[in-house]
Amino acid sequence: MKYLILLISVVISGCAATKNKTNTAYQKKCYSVQYDAEAHQKGVFKTIYSPQLVNGIALAIEQLNHCGVEKARETVNALLPRAQMDWLLLASKRAEIESWWMANKWVEKGDTELAIQSGETWLEFTEQSHDPLIDKAMFIAYNFEGNEEKASEFAGYAFDTPEAAKAYRKQWEASFTQVEVGSQTSEMIYRESPVALKRIGPKYNEPGVIQLQFYVDVQGRATDVEVIESTSKGLSKSAVDALSGWRFLPAQDTEGNSIRSQIMKTQFVIE
Numbered sequence: 001m002k003y004l005i006l007l008i009s010v011v012i013s014g015c016a017a018t019k020n021k022t023n024t025a026y027q028k029k030c031y032s033v034q035y036d037a038e039a040h041q042k043g044v045f046k047t048i049y050s051p052q053l054v055n056g057i058a059l060a061i062e063q064l065n066h067c068g069v070e071k072a073r074e075t076v077n078a079l080l081p082r083a084q085m086d087w088l089l090l091a092s093k094r095a096e097i098e099s100w101w102m103a104n105k106w107v108e109k110g111d112t113e114l115a116i117q118s119g120e121t122w123l124e125f126t127e128q129s130h131d132p133l134i135d136k137a138m139f140i141a142y143n144f145e146g147n148e149e150k151a152s153e154f155a156g157y158a159f160d161t162p163e164a165a166k167a168y169r170k171q172w173e174a175s176f177t178q179v180e181v182g183s184q185t186s187e188m189i190y191r192e193s194p195v196a197l198k199r200i201g202p203k204y205n206e207p208g209v210i211q212l213q214f215y216v217d218v219q220g221r222a223t224d225v226e227v228i229e230s231t232s233k234g235l236s237k238s239a240v241d242a243l244s245g246w247r248f249l250p251a252q253d254t255e256g257n258s259i260r261s262q263i264m265k266t267q268f269v270i271e
Contacts, residue, residue: 030067031126040089053079053086057093064097069133072097096125100133103141110176110197110247112141130157139165140172144247146219173249194220194248194261201268202238207231208270210239216261220248228265239268 037058040049056079064072076094083090099122106115119138123131130138135158143151155165176195194216202210208231214222222243230236243266250258 028067029065030069031065031128033061033065033126035061035093049086049089052082053090057090060093060097069100073101096121099125100131103134104137107137107140107172108175112144112197112247115141116145130154132157136168140169143169144220176249191249191252194251194264196246196248198245198247200242200245202235202242202270204235204238204270206234206270208235209267210235211265211267212239212243213263213265214243215263216248216250218250218258218260220250222246222248235268235270242268 035058037054040054041051042048056075060072060075063069063075076090076097079090080094099118103115103119103122106112106118115137119134119141122134123129130153135154139151139154139158142148142154155162159165159168176197177191197220210230211228212225213228214225217223225240225243227236227240230239251261253259
């Protein structure tokens with residue numbers, strides 16, 4: 001009889017240990033984002049949203065808080081076909097939940113301004129000063145935008161040494177300057193000409209054609225823009241404004257230092 005009691009005791013103890021282990025794993029938290037689902041369901045904010053949408057958002061935020069950022073992204077995107085009249089709420093929460101992902105994507109595409117906006121949205125949403133999910137992206141974005149104070153701050157979070165940060169910046173630039181030759185890929189030793197990362201078209205609704213000439217400075221921005229030929233003054237203004245938003249990897253000398261480019265030209269055709 002004593003043996004039977006001992007055996008039962010061990011089994012019960014083992015089950016309790018397993019349960020505690022499971023709860024501990026689930027209770028691991030990365031963030032503490034708050035979401036008042038009840039307020040949205042009861043119309044406290046003047047709009048009553050569907051329980052399906054509100055519960056879906058609550059689940060996504062719970063997943064995010066427990067380190068499941070990818071699962072949270074999947075959950076909120078799965079709600080898109082069902083949003084209907086609740087689109088504004090879903091769009092707002094989706095923008096916040098996905099902002100870490102967008103920060104990295106914008107850096108991949110070379111739009112460092114939007115990367116900073118997305119990264120700052122994520123840090124405000126999660127109430128963090130930094131996050132390993134976006135530290136490298138924020139370093140690249142701030143570095144490219146010339147904000148050395150913020151770039152240095154995020155480099156300190158993301159890299160062990162300044163040399164590692166510089167190597168990562170070089171690797172990022174190489175993703176835009178690699179040249180495919182047959183089945184091989186080679187990297188430019190230095191850039192004789194600027195490489196466009198971000199292009200914006202003129203906000204102009206009438207047909208027209210305009211040619212512009214400009215230089216690219218060491219910060220990767222178009223400067224000394226001049227209109228060579230244009231069909232209208234309105235198009236000229238819109239095109240010059242658009243070109244000011246373009247961003248480039250600047251030209252380099254043979255030592256790899258950024259330099260002002262030779263004269264460049266571009267043309268916009270509005271049909």
